[in-house]
Amino acid sequence: MAGRVEGKVAFITGAARGQGRSHAVRLAQEGADIIAVDIGKQIDSVPMPMATPDDLNETVRQVEELDRRIVATQTDVRDYAGLKRALDDGVAQLGRLDIVAANAGIASFGPAEELSEEAWQDMIDVNLTGVWHTCKAAIPHLKAGGRGGSIILTSSAAGLKGYANVSHYVSAKHGVVGLMRTLAQELAPHMIRVNSIHPTQVDTPMIMNETAFRLFLPDREHPTVEDFAPVSQMMNALPIPWVDPVDISNAVLFLASEEARYITGVPLPVDAGALIK
Amino acid sequence: MGRVDGKVAFITGAARGQGRSHALRLAEEGADIIGVDICGPIDNLPYPPATPDDLKETVRQVEALDRRIVAAQADTRDRAGLQRALEDGLAQLGHLDVVVANAGICIPAGWDQVTPQVWQDTIDVNLTGVWNTVSLAAPHLVTRGGGSIIITSSAAGLKGLPFLAPYVASKHGVVGIMRALAHELAEHNIRVNTIHPTGVDTPMGQGMEHMFALINSKPRLAPMFTNSLPVEVTQPVDISNAVLFLASDESRYVTALTFTVDAGNTQF
Numbered sequence: 001m002a003g004r005v006e007g008k009v010a011f012i013t014g015a016a017r018g019q020g021r022s023h024a025v026r027l028a029q030e031g032a033d034i035i036a037v038d039i040g041k042q043i044d045s046v047p048m049p050m051a052t053p054d055d056l057n058e059t060v061r062q063v064e065e066l067d068r069r070i071v072a073t074q075t076d077v078r079d080y081a082g083l084k085r086a087l088d089d090g091v092a093q094l095g096r097l098d099i100v101a102a103n104a105g106i107a108s109f110g111p112a113e114e115l116s117e118e119a120w121q122d123m124i125d126v127n128l129t130g131v132w133h134t135c136k137a138a139i140p141h142l143k144a145g146g147r148g149g150s151i152i153l154t155s156s157a158a159g160l161k162g163y164a165n166v167s168h169y170v171s172a173k174h175g176v177v178g179l180m181r182t183l184a185q186e187l188a189p190h191m192i193r194v195n196s197i198h199p200t201q202v203d204t205p206m207i208m209n210e211t212a213f214r215l216f217l218p219d220r221e222h223p224t225v226e227d228f229a230p231v232s233q234m235m236n237a238l239p240i241p242w243v244d245p246v247d248i249s250n251a252v253l254f255l256a257s258e259e260a261r262y263i264t265g266v267p268l269p270v271d272a273g274a275l276i277k
Numbered sequence: 278m279g280r281v282d283g284k285v286a287f288i289t290g291a292a293r294g295q296g297r298s299h300a301l302r303l304a305e306e307g308a309d310i311i312g313v314d315i316c317g318p319i320d321n322l323p324y325p326p327a328t329p330d331d332l333k334e335t336v337r338q339v340e341a342l343d344r345r346i347v348a349a350q351a352d353t354r355d356r357a358g359l360q361r362a363l364e365d366g367l368a369q370l371g372h373l374d375v376v377v378a379n380a381g382i383c384i385p386a387g388w389d390q391v392t393p394q395v396w397q398d399t400i401d402v403n404l405t406g407v408w409n410t411v412s413l414a415a416p417h418l419v420t421r422g423g424g425s426i427i428i429t430s431s432a433a434g435l436k437g438l439p440f441l442a443p444y445v446a447s448k449h450g451v452v453g454i455m456r457a458l459a460h461e462l463a464e465h466n467i468r469v470n471t472i473h474p475t476g477v478d479t480p481m482g483q484g485m486e487h488m489f490a491l492i493n494s495k496p497r498l499a500p501m502f503t504n505s506l507p508v509e510v511t512q513p514v515d516i517s518n519a520v521l522f523l524a525s526d527e528s529r530y531v532t533a534l535t536f537t538v539d540a541g542n543t544q545f
Contacts, residue, residue: 181544188505188541200530237463243530250527259518262475262511265544266537272530273463276456 003031014104018204022245035090077130148191237273279307290380294479298513311366324484353406403447423466505541
């Protein structure tokens with residue numbers, strides 16, 4: 001049976017691990033080839049370990065194990081020229097572009113008046129400008145294909161609602177929604193659809209670490225995952241503490257596929273009801 | 278393996294159009310179906326009503342997919358009759374996982390031409406009928422330990438499309454049902470979402486000549502019906518694919534979503 005995105009090519013940023021790797025694997029399971037990028041190194045203002053080149057190699061291994069092709073490059077979404085080179089190279093090798101998953105993002109924490117200028121700027125540069133760079137590099141390829149396309153921007157529940165101590169993250173993720181809504185209009189005549197996804201907490205390295213737990217449990221010196229679970233669950237309406245990367249990937253897959261051919265401009269929460277709390 | 282293998286779905290308005298398409302798409306992916314339809318006239322409808330033969334055709338097409346279907350002629354306004362149909366289906370198919378509250382009517386009219394009967398019929402079918410469907414089915418989902426409720430609203434459930442005042446009111450109203458029940462049923466792992474189509478190529482959508490005359494009489498309002506994507510009308514399967522996604526475990530943590538399948542109409 002043909003996969004749900006058989007023969008399509010997907011460009012995924014932040015593909016070394018976490019949600020990005022999960023998207024690459026899920027789309028490959030359903031027949032897509034992948035153009036993957038990841039920074040693969042640390043940003044100073046980010047308080048938890050970021051992905052490594054080995055993580056990106058592991059994504060490559062998992063996609064190739066599915067008998068799909070993948071072109072992976074270590075590059076930073078803040079570097080437009082480098083990002084464009086990586087994508088152009090991937091399209092040259094794989095022959096086309098159909099799907100864009102602008103997933104790369106960082107987290108850091110602090111009350112607004114205590115955030116460093118560096119932390120603010122890095123956040124806007126990666127989580128908002130990086131998303132625009134991704135779209136800017138990809139749109140000419142989608143248009144050139146003449147087959148339409150699907151752009152999926154990873155926002156957050158924090159892209160539709162405010163949360164304390166992440167003002168820069170909330171601002172960037174809200175900005176992504178504005179970009180989505182505008183691009184949905186600009187690109188509609190070309191049958192290019194643009195939607196955003198709004199996860200609650202996802203079981204990934206960005207969230208599942210002591211530094212992130214301290215955002216949710218400021219009074220604990222060394223909060224554990226067991227401490228985090230009930231607090232995280234309280235933020236969701238459904239009785240679960242967090243969602244898995246594959247839950248986000250299944251939404252990406254649906255939006256990427258022809259099943260969603262007339263869906264555009266949707267902010268799609270995969271948030272266990274966090275936004276109605 | 279189908280995407281909703283082993284699940285049972287209760288679908289209202291299943292005789293034709295979107296409802297039949299939902300039954301077939303879910304059956305293709307492994308679900309059994311409990312289907313109801315009024316199969317009869319409602320005053321003032323500008324298109325022919327579904328018939329018992331239409332419902333039989335849905336049965337035939339589901340059975341051709343080797344899935345089971347229990348179909349009954351029932352009016353969503355008649356709570357007792359709807360309950361009998363649902364419980365008969367449950368007795369035969371064993372359990373319930375998915376509810377698709379799809380039955381609806383649409384009678385275009387300028388605001389000053391809306392008769393009390395048109396107002397009441399539209400609210401009764403499109404809003405109270407959805408409430409009957411959902412409130413009768415939810416206890417069975419609670420028993421099952423979870424489930425997915427999908428309510429068919431409309432682009433007119435999010436924006437005030439002209440010449441459709443009772444329809445707009447009813448379709449906004451079901452968003453309220455969805456939002457309230459998403460909270461109340463979350464503790465039971467039951468998800469509640471609405472779908473908001475733009476124009477769909479169905480017998481209802483084909484009965485809108487009067488609507489075009491109304492639009493032509495007020496050309497300033499015509500752009501409200503424009504889709505962003507260069508498509509004038511969507512197909513029933515486009516709505517069914519969204520129903521399938523929301524019905525499946527792929528969306529197990531998606532709830533309280535107003536899901537537009539509208540070619541960008543509400544954003545235009």
